[in-house]
Amino acid sequence: MTEQRRLIIHFVDGSKKLLEFPKQVTDDASMAARLKEALEARHLVIEADGALVVIPFENIRYLQAYPAPKKLPSYAIKGATFRD
Numbered sequence: 001m002t003e004q005r006r007l008i009i010h011f012v013d014g015s016k017k018l019l020e021f022p023k024q025v026t027d028d029a030s031m032a033a034r035l036k037e038a039l040e041a042r043h044l045v046i047e048a049d050g051a052l053v054v055i056p057f058e059n060i061r062y063l064q065a066y067p068a069p070k071k072l073p074s075y076a077i078k079g080a081t082f083r084d
Contacts, residue, residue, distance in 0.1 A: 008064040009044070009055065019046065028071040 003023040010016045025031045038044065044060070046053040072078065 006066040008066075010061045010063070011059055012061050019048065021048075028069065031069060032071070 005021050005023055007019040007021070008016055009019065025034060042057045044053075044055040044057070044063075046055070
């Protein structure tokens with residue numbers, strides 16, 4: 001069975017989109033390199049439902065990715081819970 005991943009994109013206008021996709025990489029080093037590349041490119045590139053979607057980071061408030069990667073940057077806060 002393919003491991004599914006979820007990404008919720010929260011836009012600056014208050015809307016959000018849920019994206020479901022299969023696991024893209026098999027190791028933490030590849031994932032870190034791809035994340036760094038995406039952050040430097042300043043846009044999110046997605047192939048979804050046969051279409052190419054490009055979302056500039058300026059339109060994104062924040063991203064939620066599930067499940068969280070096992071390996072995170074040393075400066076990441078771990079084990080947190082949001083409270084309203």
